[in-house]
Amino acid sequence: MNRLGAAAAGEDRATIRAEGVVGRGRVNDFAIKLANVNGTGSATANSLIMQAIFRMGVPVSGKNLFPSNIQGLPTWYEIRVNAKGHLARSREYDLMVAMNGQTYAADIAEVSSGGYLLFDDSWALDPGLRRADVTFLGVPLARLCSDRFSSSRERILMKNVAYAGAVAALLALDPEVLAGLLQESYGSRQRLLEANQLALRLGHDYATQNFSCPLPFHLERSNRTDDLILIDGNTATALGALYAGATVAGWYPITPATSVMDNFSHLCARYRREANPEAAPGDPPFSNNYLIVQAEDELAALGVVIGAGWAGARAFTSTSGPGLSLMNELLGLAYYTEIPAVVVDVQRAGPSTGMPTRVQQADILMAAYASHGDTKHLLLFPGDPGECFEFMVAAFDLAERFQTPVMVLSDLDIGMNDWAVPRLSWDDAYQPDRGRVLGPRELEAMPQFHRYDDQDELGVTARTLPGTDSRGAYFARGSGHDRLGGYTENEVSYQEVVDRLLSKHRAAAAHMPRPVIETAAAATLGVITVGSCEPAVKEAIEILAARGTVADYMRIRGFPFAEEVASFMEGHELCFVVELNRDGQLRSLLEIEARAPAQRLRSVLIYGGLPPSAEQVVEQIANQLEA
Amino acid sequence: MNRLGAAAAGEDRATIRAEGVVGRGRVNDFAIKLANVNGTGSATANSLIMQAIFRMGVPVSGKNLFPSNIQGLPTWYEIRVNAKGHLARSREYDLMVAMNGQTYAADIAEVSSGGYLLFDDSWALDPGLRRADVTFLGVPLARLCSDRFSSSRERILMKNVAYAGAVAALLALDPEVLAGLLQESYGSRQRLLEANQLALRLGHDYATQNFSCPLPFHLERSNRTDDLILIDGNTATALGALYAGATVAGWYPITPATSVMDNFSHLCARYRREANPEAAPGDPPFSNNYLIVQAEDELAALGVVIGAGWAGARAFTSTSGPGLSLMNELLGLAYYTEIPAVVVDVQRAGPSTGMPTRVQQADILMAAYASHGDTKHLLLFPGDPGECFEFMVAAFDLAERFQTPVMVLSDLDIGMNDWAVPRLSWDDAYQPDRGRVLGPRELEAMPQFHRYDDQDELGVTARTLPGTDSRGAYFARGSGHDRLGGYTENEVSYQEVVDRLLSKHRAAAAHMPRPVIETAAAATLGVITVGSCEPAVKEAIEILAARGTVADYMRIRGFPFAEEVASFMEGHELCFVVELNRDGQLRSLLEIEARAPAQRLRSVLIYGGLPPSAEQVVEQIANQLEA
Amino acid sequence: MPSITKPLIPLLPLARNELGLTMQDYQGGMSTLCAGCGHDSITAALIQAFFELSLPPHMIAKLSGIGCSSKTPAYFASRAHGFNSVHGRMATIATGAGAANRELTLVGVSGDGDSLSIGLGNLAHAIRRNVNMAYLIENNGVYGLTKGQFSASADVGSRSRRGDSNLLQPVDPIMLGLSLGATFLARGFSGDKAQLVPILKAAVAHRGFALVDIISPCVQFNDHEGSTKSYRYMRDHELREIETDFIGQHEEIVGSLARDRATAVTMHDGARVQFRTVPEGYDPKDRGQVEAYLRERTGRGEIVTGLLFLDESQQDMHETALTPPNGLAQLPFSKLCPGSAELESFQDGLR
Amino acid sequence: MPSITKPLIPLLPLARNELGLTMQDYQGGMSTLCAGCGHDSITAALIQAFFELSLPPHMIAKLSGIGCSSKTPAYFASRAHGFNSVHGRMATIATGAGAANRELTLVGVSGDGDSLSIGLGNLAHAIRRNVNMAYLIENNGVYGLTKGQFSASADVGSRSRRGDSNLLQPVDPIMLGLSLGATFLARGFSGDKAQLVPILKAAVAHRGFALVDIISPCVQFNDHEGSTKSYRYMRDHELREIETDFIGQHEEIVGSLARDRATAVTMHDGARVQFRTVPEGYDPKDRGQVEAYLRERTGRGEIVTGLLFLDESQQDMHETALTPPNGLAQLPFSKLCPGSAELESFQDGLR
């Protein structure tokens, strides 16, 4: 029996709308949203779906919208499938999987007209919630699972896998792919594997038996993901730190940065453990070529990094807004003493504690000028996990080349969501740029070493490391010092050093990653953006072009700004700056530092805490163009 | 015997230059500099001179250039006398009092050609140090004092008073004024008074007997200071806090802010102690209507202020750059929870520890946007101690009116030097603006209180204080909250609140002190400045005008900028922004927030750590106009 | 229903206290913590303690930092003002609130991460200042809200859910407090409400800073085998040495404990606290003896709970500062501003 | 001459140590502290200790925060790298430097303000981590550099030069260290170099965090009548209970002390420390006993100096972390980067 929109006995049958309404053959182009309760294990099921789509060769993105809570509050997962590769958040949901009674009403309201809603019809659904333009697909998930699983824990967990099975049937997910994924995950744990297989089958079979599967929008195998991997930015960041040769890390847990260090620690345990064949009995048979300090706070975390950088290790910390605020004083110290340090800021929604599980790009201005006094820092803005990997390596090179803190401004969307990105590559010829570090040989050859003397063309002076040679000894200090490193309160000697710091910052511009620029014939305006906004903005540009508004595109990737940034703005009478904050922080930085004429810049600001959608960008640009 | 330029026996007599060179009758217009060793008691002697000039009715300023050290390092005091009231630092010294052997060479080099140098010729002066164009006046200070004082402590201290005596003779300081000052200072301590009188006489007599007194530049009684007082900004700030009704203060010692709280504590002990006639025996006979917490760090200091502000007290803290850096996180909390807080930042030279005893205005950008996330604060920029007093009262009113932190950005020059300013006045009709605070009566009259609801035309909502009424209870939180004060992660509810915060900030512009604007007929450019730069800039404008370059003047006094700020810039094709930092921070803020077209603004940056002189301003403006 | 249901905190529905209020009047919003979280039991104990103390809700000021524990002020006393501040700084904010209005009953709720890692310095100095407040550490040995990292109170050898062992010495807030001159130190267990309620009442009544360390298992990240802050571990290792019964100023609350071998200590406001001291001659006022006793018991792996140390002789922050008996925030402006005449004469000295 | 002259630190001009270096080789720049400042005497003791230990200057890393005390690293060992950091954070920076290169001899110099106020939390956690370093607190009970405010170590009743009395409980770094599981705790007096030098040597040799609290009078702001950190007060109240003599690994340094009633403790590197324990059976390894003893003596107003507590059994930060014996900063890049092949296979798991 094919039961489309089946509901529990006694309920009205949902109106079934002709396939034509949804559009026949909408293959590999739709969005679904899954509403759950957090702490109930739904994340596993949701990423199973997402990963299976990816393995089918279909471009896909998954966005986890979770609360700042451990158990019991609403959480959502959004999957966007788009053959053209537009993977920004879509706010049009073709299918809603509504597994949270608390949010039924809101979730049902969000389904696109003509879309579908899958719910657990083990319990009756309040008829008032029904919508005429939405197809309700009831699956008695709880009942199916209670019948087959005994422990309550298993029942809760397997219900998730069961809805994944139903979704698989509805979307035509390849069963082999799913089977393979389960096998990989639980291969060695037979009981668990069987339970998962069973639950998946329960959902799948119920759907095929009761609904006309697949739905009008569904999947077909493709090859668009063959050279891609699925990775979240925090894992990629950790991987970058590993490959860059970071040996010391200091950190303090904070959402959404925590998984940077979790991953770094796992990676190190895997790749940085060196066997010690000569270990005496009782001694550990290996040693760890890294040291991670879980610090007592963010001040300590950065202190550890600065100390390690001074002593010659590549060191980094990762944090989010509140932690960065606490790091202000020490960032100024590292700037003025010229000690390399890498700080990853996985941005979340502020101000203050704000929304810790929501995304913003709202630490830009603070990061650029962090600390009192005249300070300017180097910033890198990765746009996806692939760039997190790349930019971490660049960050260490820049920090040591320019002897200064480098902040990598990632965000929650990049950091904690899985993105489909090209496989990361590594050049084995890479050698870290340690910048100007003098060893005993160089010191011997010179009459006298002075820490802040003898600048190169970048304004960088040579440093030495403790523990190497007495002739290189110097006294690092955050107080006024002259070219020779001596304490000073003299205006001329003081200025000489801070002037060089400014020239060093200017010189760095040419060494930062260039912006990504994409031009179109006959473009009438420019759209500038940063970081995780890229997918939404690129899609928006396509939509605008289709409507006759052609725009060039630039994504900023570093501060100080590369030359191209100013020329792009000069080349456009009007530029929109799209960013995820209320105050137009990137725009401000462009005005101050790239001397962008204020009248040429307009802001597109999305700061509700969710990843941007193309529609939001289009709407704000269109409104301003009309106005 | 009149011995001009007398040196110790055996030394060459200094060439004596005709009075005409210096200019006959240069009355009440000169500058002197006194070079000392710190920790030797010279400060008393130096301010004795300065205060005596002031009492003679002659406009005078004194700048203390002291090291970050307690004893033994060089320190200088500069006195500028100018009948027209130009009291910025002069870098042309007519008379140098060189009391520090370590800095003889540098000090001698700084005397204007045709000027004078007074030194202690108890010891021979290295003949190589002599300058032909400077008159050397040797006074055997140490010898004079050893002959008359027995303890070594007294000899050191009285040597200072002795040179003050010599200077008095050379400059024609009114002996009665001096006598009066000594009487007031030591009146009750007879021995000390006599010692000081003696020392003063020793120096004075030696000078009159050996040199042709007074020097060509000297003092004459006037009445230009009759309505003025001599006060430093930190005292005035403390007085402002006292008059504004601040009851709670949290602070952590830091140069140059420490004396704000020292003064506040003295003032409170004097004016806020209430007798308690009913005190039981053994109980204290009075109570203190204030509580000052010397906190363990600046985070705690601001925490105390926020807690007190939440609970309804007017509370403030004072700090300098490093402390402000540490306050970033909590400033964001106060901003987002909308709790009034007043923070005084007495700016010093950064970055990092920098030069703690030198001046800069380099915390402007950090203060404006302190904390991660989207934050914007209210800033007040006093230009002299008089405004410190006024603006402290304004700061509390603004903080409570707008329920937000207000930062008062003073600086070391204003805060720690004595300035001659008009007498402070107080309107006894003043009542503090507590802003919107609901008590039991109002709460009773309303159906339901919600903290962030019901905004007024300024975007401000009503608050309630703990300890007053259960119906006003609310839960303040730095995490995402909605209009009703409830926790939220919802984009719309979250935005509603942060949008209001932005509108509140905008609305505050009309309530900030207007800029000081002085226009001149036929002005071709504008000069914009802030804070302690005023005297140098105004003098510079006069010098430029004399050379044919006529400029209008604007001194910014608050952020967000009052309307006049943008119109001033619109009205001038070219504006110079004069500020004491390397990076043009005020200029940046004007570009971002007053939408000043970048091309119209040019920077005049003075950041060596010393108060600016008119010549520096003139030179930088002239250079840029020529270029 | 397909959402998680929480056990409601059981209440005595009808009882009324001196103010005529019921337990309900001290309740707060619905907890969003994990089902079974120790913190919720502490919330229940606080509600009962407030009720039994007949505290006027509007005079309570509840404060916290950031963490699961720091969320709990939302779950009790919704008729009181509350302040969920930032991580580690609650002690400073409470100090300020107390400074402004000494009549408030300050109750701070914090976690072991909030208090012993990022907030350690500020906590230590609030102790030194003897700020008049009850300061609760809901101690679970982990950072709950950031998902289970070891906190500074994790015991040596304690294993995380992921399997790593903690190798660092724990910070024991009681030993720390003793070394810093704290005036009230108690330890409770979230699972032992009968003992906890009188401890909390005594903490509120104490004149000065009352530090209450409450072992509060995190069922999500620290309630497994190998944890030393689990329910299981506590049941096995808790040494309920020193029983506390709080006797209010107005009303004698008869505890369930035998009154022999009891030491009564009188609080500054006349209330009395009863200790049941198992060791002969245990003197909760002798810092050295308490320290030695605890060190010895801790060495044996025992967790001593109860009111462990008390010194009512020290002045609190306001007494040291000689402030007036009412809140500074309540002073009329006329008492604060010296007025124009004084300003004139002050300035006569500035010439 | 009209400038202030300082007493030069007296040196034995000719003696050479094992490395052939003289005391001069461990000297630093000219002090800019006040004449008579206790800190300068500690500088002299450090120079002597380094000399006697024959430390290679380039292996010393000297660190400090901000304060008069924190300036002192500029006045010794100018052939060593130094880092004058920011107020209160030296412990964290030293932790990082040690993490990067465990072969460095880390010597931190701080003040009571730097360590016990703003830096208290960070100090406590460096103690917990047992970072391998000597950490000196030049303790004068005031903030010298900011002109004489009371610090957290000011004793109750101690009077400032301006005349106010401190009313807050002092933070005693030794008691604090005991409560936090510190592994080396000593107290010295800047005026007693004979005792201080061996303490400093033992602190440097200790495997782990060696906290040395050194009473160091501030002649400018805390050396008057009424101060409890003055030279005068120390001479009257110091109880030189536990004498320390450090015996180097290579060379036996014969101290001036009788060897009877001595307890020898062997440090991890084979060096031995001698205690002269006046109280019968004083065991510097028994935390509880040390605590009780100090509490009792402090109660009597006595200041016990000497090496007070030692535990060589605890692992230091690197041992806990199982790092290699040489500095991490010295590892070749080839040992750190897994290379492209591993990256490929790692990514096979990301599909």
Ligand SMILES: Cc1ncc(C[n+]2csc(CCOP(=O)(O)OP(=O)(O)O)c2C)c(N)n1
């Ligand atoms: C400055 C800052 N750093 C880090 C965090 C992230 N954070 C939130 S709660 C928490 C730990 C909470 O642990 P604990 O106080 O023990 O509370 P629990 O959740 O265990 O009850 C951390 C590190 C933060 N909010 N702010």
Ligand SMILES: Cc1ncc(C[n+]2csc(CCOP(=O)(O)OP(=O)(O)O)c2C)c(N)n1
């Ligand atoms: C963040 C910050 N706050 C305040 C200061 C100002 N400050 C400099 S030294 C000092 C106190 C130093 O006291 P202590 O550590 O005891 O050293 P001492 O001078 O007594 O040797 C303070 C508060 C600072 N440098 N940085």
Ligand code: SF4
């Ligand atoms: S994570 Fe742990 S501490 Fe947090 S609510 Fe859950 S059980 Fe409680």
Ligand code: SF4
């Ligand atoms: S002020 Fe005190 S601590 Fe500082 S140098 Fe002088 S005597 Fe030493």
Ligand SMILES: [Mg+2]
């Ligand atoms: Mg915890």
Ligand SMILES: [Mg+2]
């Ligand atoms: Mg000190």
